Amino acid sequence: MEQRAVVTAGTGGIGLETAMGLAEYGLAVTVVGRDAERGARAVERIAAVATGGGPRFVAADLASLGSVRALAAQLAAEGPLKVLVNNVGAMFAERQQTVDGIEATFAVNHLSPYLLTELLLDRLRDGGPSRIVNVTSAAIRVARRTFDAVEPPGGYYAFHWYGRAKLANLAYTLDLAERLRGSGITVFAADPGGAATDMTNGTMSSPEIVSPALRLLWPLVRRTFERSTAGPASVAARPSIAAATDVSLDGQTGLLIGPDATPVRAFRGSTDPRTVNDVLRLSRQLAALGGGR
Numbered sequence: 206m207e208q209r210a211v212v213t214a215g216t217g218g219i220g221l222e223t224a225m226g227l228a229e230y231g232l233a234v235t236v237v238g239r240d241a242e243r244g245a246r247a248v249e250r251i252a253a254v255a256t257g258g259g260p261r262f263v264a265a266d267l268a269s270l271g272s273v274r275a276l277a278a279q280l281a282a283e284g285p286l287k288v289l290v291n292n293v294g295a296m297f298a299e300r301q302q303t304v305d306g307i308e309a310t311f312a313v314n315h316l317s318p319y320l321l322t323e324l325l326l327d328r329l330r331d332g333g334p335s336r337i338v339n340v341t342s343a344a345i346r347v348a349r350r351t352f353d354a355v356e357p358p359g360g361y362y363a364f365h366w367y368g369r370a371k372l373a374n375l376a377y378t379l380d381l382a383e384r385l386r387g388s389g390i391t392v393f394a395a396d397p398g399g400a401a402t403d404m405t406n407g408t409m410s411s412p413e414i415v416s417p418a419l420r421l422l423w424p425l426v427r428r429t430f431e432r433s434t435a436g437p438a439s440v441a442a443r444p445s446i447a448a449a450t451d452v453s454l455d456g457q458t459g460l461l462i463g464p465d466a467t468p469v470r471a472f473r474g475s476t477d478p479r480t481v482n483d484v485l486r487l488s489r490q491l492a493a494l495g496g497g498r
């Protein structure tokens with residue numbers, strides 16, 4: 206029987222390269238994005254390397270919780286799942302709200318993957334042994350570790366808010382791995398390092414995206430960022446592909462797969478019990494699992 210994989214934001218950047226890697230491995234890959242033309246182009250490229258079932262595109266705006274729920278319902282109705290790669294991520298130069306009235310960085314980088322994952326757990330169980338891969342970022346190191354509310358106190362600094370949302374998602378990911386231990390579903394975080402993609406091109410053009418303290422070091426910050434995001438997306442996809450398919454990871458769970466596609470130690474703050482509890486509480490409150498938003 207066909208083994209199914211889903212890659213969110215899989216029509217461009219690191220997600221497309223990840224989808225190609227999974228298709229080459231033999232999985233029937235569904236890529237999710239907003240733009241149908243981009244989706245069609247991605248499917249052509251994935252089909253050219255696929256060795257198993259044919260790829261396809263499904264449209265969904267992962268900034269909308271309603272759209273995430275509809276996507277989950279469609280995917281769940283179609284049967285067991287072998288791999289879910291929550292690759293979607295975004296950084297917004299200006300503060301934005303989603304259609305749900307939630308700050309967009311937190312919604313796209315954490316709530317959306319959280320909700321999709323939770324709604325697909327039964328199907329991943331049916332497809333077991335199966336894997337969940339959540340894409341993280343080194344930006345978690347500049348995160349403010351307070352999760353009493355969606356938005357941290359103080360001003361909007363895109364890079365820090367992005368890191369904070371990714372930290373929320375990493376804390377959720379590592380906790381989920383423990384929750385699912387022995388269930389047949391294993392859970393990994395993957396750090397792509399960096400790549401030149403739509404997300405990074407032009408991102409570091411303004412010092413406004415970092416806090417006033419870090420602005421003092423702006424030339425250094427910018428140079429470091431530019432250097433670390435100069436490589437191709439095909440290389441940055443390797444950690445996600447390894448997390449989803451590498452047989453040496455069979456039976457293991459809760460690992461962070463680093464930029465060189467091998468396990469690395471996770472940032473200490475991601476397992477802090479208070480962070481985990483606050484993130485879970487916020488997630489349940491904003492994206493109720495029994496229905497609601």
Ligand SMILES: NC(=O)c1ccc[n+]([C@@H]2O[C@H](COP(=O)([O-])OP(=O)(O)OC[C@H]3O[C@@H](n4cnc5c(N)ncnc54)[C@H](OP(=O)(O)O)[C@@H]3O)[C@@H](O)[C@H]2O)c1
Pocket residue numbers: 213214215216217218219220237238239240241243244265266267268291292293294295313340341342343397398399400401402403404405433434438
């Ligand atoms: N690039 C880096 O250096 C870097 C470093 C660390 C971590 N990461 C993480 O790696 C992941 C991939 O990053 P990337 O640089 O490849 O990003 P990207 O280039 O911005 O990704 C583009 C893809 O995202 C889709 N997308 C964007 N917003 C969407 C939405 N609201 N709903 C559905 N699809 C959406 C786009 O499709 P449509 O346009 O059709 O919607 C397209 O397929 C993210 O989680 C990112 O945070 C990246």
